[in-house]
Amino acid sequence: MAAAGLCFLATVSLYLLAPTSAFVEDLDETFKETRQDDIWLVDFYAPWCGHCKKLEPVWNEVGIEMRSSGSPVRVGKMDATVHSSIASEFGVRGFPTIKLLKGDMAYNYRGQRTKEDIVEFANRVAGPLIRQLPSQQMFEHVQKRHPVLFVYVGVESTLKEKFIEVASELIVYTYFFSASEDVLPEYVKLNEVPAILVFKDATYFVYDEYEDGDLSSWVNRERFEGYLHVDGFTLYELGDTGKLVAVAVIDDKNNSVEHTRLKSIVQEVSKSYRDLFHRDFQFGHMDGSEYINSLLMDEVQVPTIVVLNTSNQQYFLPSKKIESVEDMIQFINSILDGTADAQGGDGILQRIKRVAYDARSTVVSVFKSSPLLGCFLFGLPLGVISIMCYGICTADTDDGTEEMTRKDVIDPSHTDEGSDEEQDEDKMREHSSEVTDEDQEEKDIMEKKKD
Ligand SMILES: *[C@@H]1O[C@H](CO)[C@@H](O)[C@H](O)[C@H]1NC(C)=O
Ligand SMILES: *[C@@H]1O[C@H](CO)[C@@H](O)[C@H](O)[C@H]1NC(C)=O
Numbered sequence: 001m002a003a004a005g006l007c008f009l010a011t012v013s014l015y016l017l018a019p020t021s022a023f024v025e026d027l028d029e030t031f032k033e034t035r036q037d038d039i040w041l042v043d044f045y046a047p048w049c050g051h052c053k054k055l056e057p058v059w060n061e062v063g064i065e066m067r068s069s070g071s072p073v074r075v076g077k078m079d080a081t082v083h084s085s086i087a088s089e090f091g092v093r094g095f096p097t098i099k100l101l102k103g104d105m106a107y108n109y110r111g112q113r114t115k116e117d118i119v120e121f122a123n124r125v126a127g128p129l130i131r132q133l134p135s136q137q138m139f140e141h142v143q144k145r146h147p148v149l150f151v152y153v154g155v156e157s158t159l160k161e162k163f164i165e166v167a168s169e170l171i172v173y174t175y176f177f178s179a180s181e182d183v184l185p186e187y188v189k190l191n192e193v194p195a196i197l198v199f200k201d202a203t204y205f206v207y208d209e210y211e212d213g214d215l216s217s218w219v220n221r222e223r224f225e226g227y228l229h230v231d232g233f234t235l236y237e238l239g240d241t242g243k244l245v246a247v248a249v250i251d252d253k254n255n256s257v258e259h260t261r262l263k264s265i266v267q268e269v270s271k272s273y274r275d276l277f278h279r280d281f282q283f284g285h286m287d288g289s290e291y292i293n294s295l296l297m298d299e300v301q302v303p304t305i306v307v308l309n310t311s312n313q314q315y316f317l318p319s320k321k322i323e324s325v326e327d328m329i330q331f332i333n334s335i336l337d338g339t340a341d342a343q344g345g346d347g348i349l350q351r352i353k354r355v356a357y358d359a360r361s362t363v364v365s366v367f368k369s370s371p372l373l374g375c376f377l378f379g380l381p382l383g384v385i386s387i388m389c390y391g392i393c394t395a396d397t398d399d400g401t402e403e404m405t406r407k408d409v410i411d412p413s414h415t416d417e418g419s420d421e422e423q424d425e426d427k428m429r430e431h432s433s434e435v436t437d438e439d440q441e442e443k444d445i446m447e448k449k450k451d
Contacts, residue, residue: 022063023060023063023064023066023067023075024043024059024060024062024063024075024076024077025074025075025076025077026076026077026078027042027076027077027078027083028078028082028083029083029086031076031078031083031086032086032089035101036103038072038073038074039072039073039074039100039101039102039126040073040074040075040076040100040101040102041062041066041073041074041075041076041098041099041100041101041118041122042075042076042077042078042098042099042100042101043055043059043076043077043078043096043097043098044077044078044080044087044090044092044095044096044097044098044099045077045078045079045080045095045096046079046080046081046095046096047079047081049095049096051095051096051113052095052096054113055096055113058113058114058115058118059075059077061115062075062115062118062119062122063075065115065119066119066122069119071122071123071126072126073100073122073123073126080092080095080097090106091106096113098113098118100121100122100125100126102125102126105168107125107171107172108172109121109172110172110237112233121172124171124175125171125172129164129167129168129171129176130152130163130164130167130176130177130178131175131176131177131178132177132178132179133151133177133178133179133183134179134183135183136183136185138183139179139183139184139185140185142175142177143199146175147200147225148174148198148199148200148222148223148224148225149175149177149198149199149200150174150175150176150177150196150197150198150219150222150223151177151178151179151184151196151197151198151199152176152177152178152179152194152195152196153178153179153180153181153184153190153193153194153195153196153197154180154181154193154194154195155194157194159194159195159196160178160194162215163176163178163196163215166215166216166219169216170216170219170220170223173220173223174219174223181193184197188204190206195207196215198219198222200222200225200226201225201226201227201271201274205222220240220241221241221243221278221279223241224238224241224282226270226271226274226278226283227266227267227270227271227283227284228282228283228284229284229285229286229287230245230247230284230285230286231286231287231291232291232295234284235295235308235310238282238310239310239311241282241310242310242311243279243280243281243282243310244280244281244282244307244308244309244310244335245281245282245283245284245307245308245310246266246269246281246282246283246284246305246306246307246332247266247283247284247285247286247292247305247306247307247308248262248263248265248266248284248285248286248303248304248305249285249286249288249289249292249300249302249303249304249305249306250262250263250285250286250287250302250303251287251288251302251303252285252287252288254303258303259303261323262285262303262304262305262322263285265322265324265325265327265328266283266284266285266305266328267283268325269283269325269328269329269332270283270284272325273329277332280336281307281332288302289302292306294357294361295308296315296343296344297344297353297354297357298343300317304317304318305317305318305322305328305331307331307332307335309342312345312346313344313345313346313350314342314343314344314345314346315342315343315344316331316335316340316341316342316343317343318331319340319341
């Protein structure tokens, strides 16, 4: 007994003493040959990138968690600046890039960089594509854990082949199950089997090839609950559905009727008018206006309703106050029939406005967090540039000097690309630009790579 206790203590202390990175393997060129032997979860990083540094402790925890849960997934990291040829073979374009490598496939991770989310992703993608639900108990258990559930019902068929094909792509987003008809809850009535169902919003919907189009885009449309608590990240994920996002922008802590009413109006529309609008709209609410303001580059009056077109960055605001479900329906219809005025967009003017807006918020936040650094960062280059300009204006315009000055003027801005400043800027702009940054980095969500 005592020996067992000692042994336990020794194990625990060893565990505590071991450097946390012991569960994350440093990968190099040899990885190309060995990777096929195992399932790998890899962080491709660059030493100078701020987001990568922030991920590091999380990544160590992911390593510990995968090891202690007995998962077959091995966790590694690769300095993509040192092993750039491998990194580019894997299509690494931004940092950090997280991929799960399984056989010939490489699955990109695009979720939030938290331990829970990354571990969940790794277990989901590393596991079977289609999970069997052998009993009613199992079905109920799984339904409790997942707000959205895709289930294939029936024996082997071409529909099942399609389901497997779609699952092999979209497993990066959601789980896929298969069950026999008698395992399903009693309220499910199927006209024919085989069938594909999605369970969500306390009910279920059956995939109909003629009405819903191809299976992959149906799954992509249906993989969110009808009504969501929307934040910046969800908005970014919703971009892939191509839907318009209708959100009540409210203050969650404000219990006044105006706030709670708007929320329940949107909830009611999402539920009772699903058949009319769910193909084109995702519904939800957003807590606070900070994010939406930076997205719209405008100050919205909270509470309000905003409809965002995630495909072209346009948005719609109601022309009159929305006080009932009918008002909301009217507003939605005016957007659908094109009578509502679209604002914003991704045109050239908007892009210029965005650059100016981001620059302004960066400057403001630098000065807010550290006025001295602000003076240094922005004052110094400005000073240098003004001296240059003075130099240019007063200099004789012979070729030699112009070459020189042009080169010198470019130089100060060149330091912008230096590591430290970029990181800081990264941090400061994080909030406002998370979406656009990610968007550019990893446009192709689940790009698969075949060796
Ligand atoms: C709640 O919202 C109302 C209306 O927008 C506003 O007048 C009120 O000051 C808010 N209350 C709190 C506690 O923020
Ligand atoms: C949303 O943007 C897409 C892409 O530009 C466009 O085709 C669609 O008509 C827009 N939807 C609305 C309601 O404006």
